Structure formats: structure tokens, C-alpha cells
Amino acid sequence: MQLLNRLSISRKLTLFGAVTSVLALSLMAMALAMYDIRNIQQSIERFYGALAGVVGEGCKRALEDHDPNEALKALQVITKDPSVISAELRDAHDRLVVEFAANPVGDISGQSSPLLFGSERLIVSRPVRSSAGVIGQVRLHVTADRLWAEAQEHMLLILCVTLAGILISALLAGYLQRQISAPVLNLVHTARAISETGDYSRRAHRHTFDEFGQMCDEFNNMLIQIENRDAELALHRRHLEDLVRLRTEALEQKTREALAASVAKSQFLANMSHEIRTPMNGILGFADLLRRGVEGEDEKIRKDYLDIISTSGKHLLTVINDVLDLSKIEAGRLEVECIPCSPHQVICEATSVLKIKAAEKGLQLNYRWEGPAIRAIESDPSRLRQLLINLVGNAVKFTERGAVNVTGRLVKQHGAYRLQVSVQDTGIGIPADQLEEIFNPFAQADASVTRRFGGTGLGLAISRHIAEALGGSIEVASQPSVGSTFTVTIDPGHIDQALLLDQPPAIETASPAPEADTIVLAPGRVLVVEDGETNRKLIRIMLERHGLEISEATNGIDGVRMALSGDFDIVLMDMQMPLLDGYSAASQIRSAGSRVPIIALTAHAMSGDEEKCLAAGCSGYMTKPIDETRLLKKLSEFLQRSVDVAATRQAISGPTDGEQQPWIHSTLPIHDIVFRQIVCEFVTKLETRIKEMRRYSDAEQWTELAAAAHWLKGSGGTAGFNDLTAPSSRLERAAKEGNAGVASSALSDIEALTARLRSPELFNEAIAG
Numbered sequence: 001m002q003l004l005n006r007l008s009i010s011r012k013l014t015l016f017g018a019v020t021s022v023l024a025l026s027l028m029a030m031a032l033a034m035y036d037i038r039n040i041q042q043s044i045e046r047f048y049g050a051l052a053g054v055v056g057e058g059c060k061r062a063l064e065d066h067d068p069n070e071a072l073k074a075l076q077v078i079t080k081d082p083s084v085i086s087a088e089l090r091d092a093h094d095r096l097v098v099e100f101a102a103n104p105v106g107d108i109s110g111q112s113s114p115l116l117f118g119s120e121r122l123i124v125s126r127p128v129r130s131s132a133g134v135i136g137q138v139r140l141h142v143t144a145d146r147l148w149a150e151a152q153e154h155m156l157l158i159l160c161v162t163l164a165g166i167l168i169s170a171l172l173a174g175y176l177q178r179q180i181s182a183p184v185l186n187l188v189h190t191a192r193a194i195s196e197t198g199d200y201s202r203r204a205h206r207h208t209f210d211e212f213g214q215m216c217d218e219f220n221n222m223l224i225q226i227e228n229r230d231a232e233l234a235l236h237r238r239h240l241e242d243l244v245r246l247r248t249e250a251l252e253q254k255t256r257e258a259l260a261a262s263v264a265k266s267q268f269l270a271n272m273s274h275e276i277r278t279p280m281n282g283i284l285g286f287a288d289l290l291r292r293g294v295e296g297e298d299e300k301i302r303k304d305y306l307d308i309i310s311t312s313g314k315h316l317l318t319v320i321n322d323v324l325d326l327s328k329i330e331a332g333r334l335e336v337e338c339i340p341c342s343p344h345q346v347i348c349e350a351t352s353v354l355k356i357k358a359a360e361k362g363l364q365l366n367y368r369w370e371g372p373a374i375r376a377i378e379s380d381p382s383r384l385r386q387l388l389i390n391l392v393g394n395a396v397k398f399t400e401r402g403a404v405n406v407t408g409r410l411v412k413q414h415g416a417y418r419l420q421v422s423v424q425d426t427g428i429g430i431p432a433d434q435l436e437e438i439f440n441p442f443a444q445a446d447a448s449v450t451r452r453f454g455g456t457g458l459g460l461a462i463s464r465h466i467a468e469a470l471g472g473s474i475e476v477a478s479q480p481s482v483g484s485t486f487t488v489t490i491d492p493g494h495i496d497q498a499l500l501l502d503q504p505p506a507i508e509t510a511s512p513a514p515e516a517d518t519i520v521l522a523p524g525r526v527l528v529v530e531d532g533e534t535n536r537k538l539i540r541i542m543l544e545r546h547g548l549e550i551s552e553a554t555n556g557i558d559g560v561r562m563a564l565s566g567d568f569d570i571v572l573m574d575m576q577m578p579l580l581d582g583y584s585a586a587s588q589i590r591s592a593g594s595r596v597p598i599i600a601l602t603a604h605a606m607s608g609d610e611e612k613c614l615a616a617g618c619s620g621y622m623t624k625p626i627d628e629t630r631l632l633k634k635l636s637e638f639l640q641r642s643v644d645v646a647a648t649r650q651a652i653s654g655p656t657d658g659e660q661q662p663w664i665h666s667t668l669p670i671h672d673i674v675f676r677q678i679v680c681e682f683v684t685k686l687e688t689r690i691k692e693m694r695r696y697s698d699a700e701q702w703t704e705l706a707a708a709a710h711w712l713k714g715s716g717g718t719a720g721f722n723d724l725t726a727p728s729s730r731l732e733r734a735a736k737e738g739n740a741g742v743a744s745s746a747l748s749d750i751e752a753l754t755a756r757l758r759s760p761e762l763f764n765e766a767i768a769g
Contacts, residue, residue, distance in 0.1 A: 014170075014173055014174055016173075018166075018170050020169075021165070021166055021169025021172075021173065022166055022169075025162045025165045025166055025169065026162065028162070029158045029159065029161070029162040032158050033151075033154065033155050033158050036151065036154040036155075037151045037154075040150045041122070044142065045122065045124055048084070048122070048140050048142050049124050051078070051084075051124075051140065052138045052139070053126045053138075054077075055075060055077060055078065055138045055140070056126050056127070056128040056136075056137070056138040057128075058074035058077065059071045059074040059075065059128060059136070060128050060129075060135070062074060062089075063089070063091065063130075063136045064130060068097060068098045071089050071097055071098045072098050072100055074089075075087040075098060075138075078140065083142050083143050083145065084140055084141070084142055085101060085141040085142065085143055086099060086100065086101025087099070087101070087138065087139070087140050088138070088139040088140075088141075089128075089136060089137075089139075090136055090138075090139065091135070091136045092134060092135050092136055094137070101141070122141075122143075123139060123140070123141055123142070124139070124140045124142060125138070125139045126138050180212065183204075183206075183207055183208060183212035183213070183216055186204055186205060186207070186216070187204050187215070187216065187219055190202060190204040190219070191219075194223070200223050200226050200227040200230060202223070203220050204216045204219050204220055204223075276316060280316065283309050283312045283313055286305040286306075286308050286309050286312075287309055289305055290302065290305055290306070290309075299681070300681065300682075300715065303719070304715075317625060336379075336380040336383050336466075336470060337380045337382075338378050338379060338493070339378070339379075339380070339381070340376045340377070340378060341376060341379060341380075341384075342376055342377075342505065343374065343376075343377050343379075343408060343492070344369060344373060344504035346381050346384050346385050346388070347367060347388060347406060347408050347421060349385055350388035350389045350392055351367045351388075351392060353389055354389065354392050354393055356722075356725060356726040357393075357396055358396045359726040359727070359730055360725070360726060360729035360730070361399070361400070362401070362733050362742075363396060363399055363402065363403060363404060364402075364403035364404070365392070365396065365403070365406070366403060366404070366405045366406065367405075367406040367408070368405075368406075368407055368408075369408045369409065369503070369504045370408070370409040371409050371410060372410060372500040372501060373410070373500065373502070373504040374410060374417075374492070374495055374500060375499065375501065375505050377419060377492035377493055378493030378494070379419075379470055379490060379491070379492060380469075380470060383466050383469065383470060384470065384490065386462075386466060387463045387466045387467060387470075387488060388406075388488075390459040390462065391421075391463060391474075391488065392404065392406060393459070394459060394460070394486075395423050395425035395484070395486070396425075398425065398428050398484075399426055399428075399483075400427065400428075401426070402425070402426030402483070403426060404423065404424070404425045404426075405422075405423075405424045406421065406422070406423050406424075407421070407424070408420070408421050408504075409422075410500075413489075416495075417495040418472065418489050418491065418492065419472075419489070419490050419491075419492040420487060420488070420489045421487070421488050422485055422486070422487045422488075423485070423486045423488075424484075425483050425484055425485075426482070426483040427483055428480070428481065429479050429480035429481050429482050429484055430476070430480065430484055431480055435476055435478060438476075439460050439461055439464045439474070440461060460474075463488075467488050467490060470491060471490055471491030472488060472489040472490035473488075473489055474486060474487070474488050474489075475487045475489075519546075519632045519633065519636060521547060521548060521632065521635060521636060521639060523547050523548065524569040524570070525548070525549045525551065525566070525567065525568045525569050526543055526568065526569065526570050526571075526572060527551050527552075527553065527559070527563055527568040527570075527571045527572070528540065528550060528551070528552050528572045529552075529555075529556065529558075529559030529562075529563075529571060529573045529574060529577070529582070529585065530552070530554070530572070530574040530577075530601065531554055531555055531574060531577040532574070535601075535624075535626070536552050536554075538626060539572060539626065539631070540552070542626075542631060543631075543635075546632065548635075551566065551568070555577050555579040555580060556577045556579055556580025556581055556582060556585035557579050557580045557585075559571070559573065559577075559580075559585050560580070560585050560588045560589055563585075563589050563594060563596060564589065564592050569597075569639055570597045570598075570599065570635060570638055570639060571589070571597065571599070572599050573585060573586055573598050573599065573618065574601050575600050575601070575602040575613060576602065576603070582600060582602070582613075582616070582618075583616040584616075586598050586600070586613075586616045586617040587616050587617050589617065590617035597620070597639075598617065598618045598619050599618065599619060599620040599621070599622060599634055599635075599638070600613035600616075600618040600621045600622065601622055601624060601626070602621075602623060602624065603624045609621075619638060620634055620637070620638065622634055664721060664723055664753065664757050665720075666679045666719055666720030666721055679719050679720065682715055682716070682721075683719075683757060686712075686754055686757070687754070689711065689712065690750065690751060690754055692704075693705055693709065693712075693731075693747055693750075694747060696708060696735075697743050697744060697747055700738070702735045702736065702738050703735075705731070705735040705743065706732050706735035706736050709729075709731040709732035709735055709746075710728075712724060712750070713725055713728035713729055713732060716728060721753075721757060723753055724750065724753055727746045727753065728746075730742065730746040730749075731746035731750065734746055
């Protein structure tokens with residue numbers, strides 16, 4: 001069996017065909033030989049049976065007559081056939097009557113005729129019949145030579161036919177094995193070649209149209225599928241390689257961006273740390289000095305410290321507001337409104353805010369309108385003003401000398417009018433590769449800019465988002481050391497060609513908002529619900545100075561209990577408190593049926609916070625930090641007991657010369673005796689110091705003039721006369737540079753402003769009344 005397993009399929013097929021053919025032909029030859037021998041034997045038996053019958057007819061009378069001689073004569077007829085060995089005649093009782101033979105064999109009664117190979121003779125018997133029945137039998141002994149002779153002839157013929165059949169079978173087996181094995185061997189050779197070369201484009205050749213041909217076709221189909229699969233795999237591999245390459249590049253880009261963002265955020269955190277720590281240092285440091293007490297109780301120094309604390313706090317609030325604006329933008333919660341507004345007035349207001357800062361740096365801040373103008377557009381004036389203040393503020397900050405020019409115009413784009421405002425400066429400029437980077441959050445042109453000029457890097461990012469929210473965009477063109485031009489374009493809504501003006505309309509001057517010292521509240525009871533002790537103390541001091549009676553609660557539960565049990569005119573409610581927050585407290589107060597006004601005080605300044613407070617039952621909303629003027633105005637809205645004494649003071653002061661400009665009022669709460677004394681001391685010294693400055697200017701004593709101007713800049717702000725700050729700064733810079741013309745002009749402006757200052761003594765009667 002192992003040897004058979006080692007043979008090739010062709011040899012197996014040949015061996016199988018040969019063995020099968022030999023066995024089949026041998027069996028067939030044997031069967032045919034036996035069949036022929038039997039037929040020959042039967043033919044001989046029939047022949048000699050007929051001969052025995054003839055002899056029996058001859059011997060019938062001899063048997064009847066019991067004549068042996070006659071019977072012998074009748075038997076002698078067998079001598080004519082040499083194959084007959086002997087003949088016997090027997091009676092009815094099977095007794096030998098007479099026998100004739102050339103070589104007698106003796107009594108052979110009882111022997112049968114054998115039909116097997118190896119018998120030497122054949123015995124044929126036939127009965128002898130008469131009218132009385134069987135009277136005897138004739139028995140012939142015939143030699144088997146004839147049988148064997150004919151059998152040998154037939155066997156030889158069968159052997160020849162068998163050998164011929166075996167030969168033909170072998171030839172046919174060889175042919176058939178080639179027909180069967182050739183396609184298989186072809187497939188084997190093709191498969192081996194493909195396996196060795198990996199070339200699936202090779203094909204097996206089809207030689208037949210039978211199952212082997214079908215197998216060849218299926219093998220080729222399999223190769224086609226494998227080739228297609230390999231082609232697809234190669235395509236997918238290339239695609240995957242491209243995808244991996246692109247993903248790798250994208251990942252590398254993202255990594256670079258992440259690293260850049262990390263660096264930018266690290267720089268931002270460093271900048272924010274600086275921007276926050278600087279005002280915090282001023283607030284905490286000067287607050288600590290005030291807490292420890294001012295040496296000699298110098299009220300001027302104390303007021304100077306307070307101004308620094310206030311300015312630092314406002315700067316800190318500006319930084320926080322920028323971060324909050326960015327968080328709104330990134331959260332997709334930047335909301336803009338669309339109302340009629342004057343673009344000319346919005347631009348003027350934005351530039352006016354920064355005129356003092358520009359003047360302090362000795363810069364000219366100019367605004368002009370080009371071409372046809374429009375009285376009003378549909379936009380968000382607050383957001384547009386914020387955007388322009390950012391752009392103009394940056395221009396002023398990054399410009400050391402020269403001017404900042406703001407230009408407004410209407411331009412036509414795609415058949416529709418657009419509002420375009422350009423801010424051009426002569427500052428440090430921006431490298432070309434940084435023009436897009438500066439609009440990313442936390443980014444500035446480079447770290448040295450941050451160190452030199454400060455800032456959080458949020459202004460331009462916020463401005464771009466505001467411009468997009470207003471339906472426009474910001475573009476920038478810049479050249480290092482020459483300057484930059486930022487151009488903002490927004491959608492002004494529909495503009496009718498017929499409504500265009502030749503020049504911008506006049507600016508509507510809004511009445512100044514009343515300061516805290518001009519708002520007087522009638523006595524009333526206020527409940528302050530606030531968990532922060534510092535905030536409670538600050539609110540109590542602010543309100544008690546205006547004659548209000550203050551009660552305090554430190555959490556929402558006590559606040560609800562006191563609001564429902566006491567007779568309060570208004571409730572100031574902090575919205576974030578332990579035990580019970582302000583939202584729940586306001587809801588419980590309203591659920592109990594109380595209609596007392598509730599003003600929400602919260603540090604949350606995000607979009608939706610005011611609506612949340614009002615939905616909880618609050619009557620008004622204020623954000624922290626708490627500004628005294630805003631708080632008093634808000635209280636006056638609900639108490640309806642406020643009296644604005646500004647008109648009364650104007651009446652008391654009496655009419656002035658028609659050519660005299662309006663009076664300049666101190667921003668300090670001059671009804672407080674402490675602040676009134678500070679203002680009185682400043683006004684008393686001012687006239688003498690102005691004369692000294694004029695003398696220093698005429699004598700070109702620049703060092704003394706710069707020192708006097710520096711005193712005026714600080715003391716004027718301390719006394720609440722901020723109008724003196726810009727000309728004082730201009731005078732100080734001119735004195736340091738030795739510029740007599742600018743110094744004389746600045747000093748003239750200071751003298752004109754000094755003539756319009758109002759001493760608190762003019763209000764004594766009004767305050768006393």
C-alpha cells in the first residue's frame with residue numbers, strides 16, 4: 001500500500017487499467033474455455049449417442065433372439081470410427097451380452113461419462129427398445145483425444161484473443177491515463193509554477209471538454225479571482241499606504257498644531273498670569289498698605305492708592321471679560337442683535353474711548369468718512385463697537401509714534417452695499433507669515449511682542465468671530481516697521497440708494513450717565529442675601545452711605561425666612577449660596593405670594609444667565625463685581641425714590657457767561673466729607689501749580705516742568721478730574737523731549753480745563769439742603 005501511495009497518478013491509472021483488464025479477460029477466457037469444452041463434449045456425446053442408437057437398432061433382433069454372434073457382427077460397425085475404443089451390448093438387467101473392442105478394457109459397467117479435464121475417454125449409452133419396451137442398451141467407450149484436440153484449438157484461440165485484449169486494454173489504459181492524467185499534470189505543473197513565481201496571471205491550458213476541462217476552467221477562474229483579489233489587495237494596500245501617509249501627515253500636523261497650541265496656551269497662561277497678577281499685585285499690595293494705615297494719614301496718598309486699586313480691578317475685569325467672550329464664541333453662544341444704529345456714531349464712540357490713551361502716547365487718532373454715507377444700518381452696535389475698540393486699541397498699543405487713522409465707507413460687493421471700516425497705524429507691523437496666526441486665540445506675532453506690549457492674545461480672535469457673526473470678515477495688510485491696516489467689512493442690511501447722504505449725519509451726544517454722587521435714594525430697607533462676608537460688607541457700606549437700612553442673611557434659607565417675615569423694600573440675592581441657592585430662594589419667595597423686588601447678584605455673565613434668573617422670579621439682574629453707580633441705578637429703578645440732584649446743582653450754580661464751557665465735575669462722591677476735602681485740597685493747590693508750570697515752560701526748565709506735569713496727571717485723577725490726564729501726559733512727554741511747541745499747547749489746554757473745574761464748596765448749599 002505504501003508503494004502504491006508513492007506511485008504517480010499516471011502509473012496508478014496504468015496499473016489499475018492493466019490489472020483490471022487482465023483479470024477481466026482472464027476470467028472471461030476461463031469461462032469461455034469451459035463453455036467451449038462443454039459444448040464440444042455435448043457435441044461428441046450427441047454424435048456418438050446417435051451412433052450408439054444405430055448400433056442398438058442392429059442389435060435389437062440379436063437380443064430378442066439371444067444370438068451373441070449376430071450381436072457381435074452388429075457391434076463391429078464401430079471399427080469404422082477410430083475414436084471408439086470398444087462397444088458393449090447389455091441386456092435389460094445390465095448384464096454384458098457381448099463386447100467388441102480392439103483392446104478390451106474388461107467389465108466397465110457402472111462407470112459414468114466424466115466431463116472434467118483429465119478424463120481419457122467418454123462413455124455414451126443408448127437404450128435398445130422393442131415393442132415390449134427396453135430390452136437392453138448399447139454402451140460405447142470413446143477416446144477423449146478428439147475432445148482435447150478441439151479444446152486445445154479453442155483454448156489457443158481464446159488465449160490469443162485474451163492476449164490481444166490485454167494488449168489492447170494496456171494501450172487503451174495508457175491512452176486513457178494520458179487523457180486523464182495530462183490535464184491533472186498540467187494543473188500540477190501550472191500550480192507549481194505559480195507557487196514558485198507567485199505569478200497569478202498564468203493560466204492552465206484546457207485540452208478536453210469533460211470534467212477535467214471544467215476543472216481546468218474552474219482552476220483558471222480561481223486564478224482570476226486570486227489575481228483580482230491580489231489586485232484589490234494591492235489597490236487597498238496602496239490606498240492604505242496613502243491613507244496611512246495622509247493620516248501620518250495629518251497626525252504630524254495635528255501634533256505640530258497641538259504642540260503649537262500647547263506652546264500658545266503655555267504662553268497664554270504665562271501672559272494671563274502676568275495680566276492677572278499685575279493688577280492683583282496692585283490691588284492686594286495697596287489694599288494691604290491701606291489696611292496697615294497710611295503714614296501721616298495723608299489723604300492724597302490714600303486716594304492715590306484707592307485709584308490704583310480701582311484701575312487694577314477694572315483692568316482685571318477687562319481680562320476676565322475677554323476670556324468669557326472667547327468661551328462664548330468657542331461654545332457657539334455668541335449672540336448678536338440686529339437693530340437700527342448709526343455707523344458713524346458707533347465709529348466715533350469707539351475712537352473717542354481711545355483718544356485719551358492715544359494722546360498719552362503722543363499719537364494722533366483720526367477718524368474720517370469717505371464717500372456717500374447712510375444715516376442708519378441694521379446691525380449690533382454693541383458688538384460693532386467692541387470690534388472697533390479692539391482694532392483701534394491694538395493700533396494704539398502697537399504704535400510708538402505717528403498716527404492711527406480710522407476710515408469708514410460704504411462699498412459695493414456683489415451688487416450690495418457693505419459697511420467697511422479700516423484702521424491704519426504706523427506701528428511695528430506684522431511679518432507676512434504671521435498674518436493669519438494673529439487671529440488664533442492666545443496668539444501674538446511673537447513672544448517678544450507679549451513681553452514688550454503685554455496682552456492676552458484674545459482681542460483679534462474675538463474680533464474675527466464678531467465680524468463673522470455680523471455677516472462679514474476681517475482682512476489685514478502689514479509691513480514690518482512700517483505699519484498695519486486692518487479692514488473690517490460687515491453686512492449693514494438693506495440700503496436704499498435714495499437714502500444715501502453726501503456726508504455723515506451729526507453725532508447725537510448722549511446725556512452722561514449720572515455718577516454715584518448724583519443719585520440720592522430715599523430711606524428704605526434692603527435685605528442682602530449673600531454668603532460672602534466681603535461682598536456683604538461692601539454692599540452695606542455702599543448703601544448705608546445713601547441712607548438705606550441694611551439687613552443681612554448668609555444663605556438662601558435665612559434669606560427666604562427674613563424676606564417673608566420682614567417689611568423690606570428690595571432684596572439683593574446672590575444666586576450661588578450653600579444650603580439653598582438664589583434661584584430656589586427666589587422661587588420660594590414668589591411661591592409664598594411676596595411681590596418684593598428681587599435683584600439677582602451673580603458672577604455668572606454667560607448668555608442665558610439673566611433669563612435663568614428672571615425665570616426663577618427675580619425682578620432684575622446684575623453681574624459681579626459690584627459697581628456702586630450701577631447698583632444705585634438699579635435700586636432706583638425699583639425703589640422709585642431716587643432723586644437726581646444734577647439739575648438742582650446746575651440751578652444753584654447759576655448761569656455763567658455765554659462763552660464759558662460746561663463745568664467739569666469730579667467723579668468722586670463729594671457728598672462724603674472725606675472725598676470733598678480731597679477735591680478741595682487739589683483745587684486749592686492747582687492754581688499755584690499751574691503758574692509754576694507756565695514759569696517752567698517759559699524758562700525751558702524741562703525737568704521741573706516734567707515733574708509738575710507728572711504730579712498733575714496723578715493728582716488730577718486722584719481728585720476725580722480725569723479730563724486732566726491726557727493733556728498732563730502730553731505735557732510730561734513734551735517736557736522730557738524738550739518740545740516747546742507741544743508743551744505750550746498742552747499747558748494751554750490744561751489752563752482752559754482748570755477754568756472749568758468746580759470746587760465742592762459750590763455745592764455746599766445744595767448738599768446741605
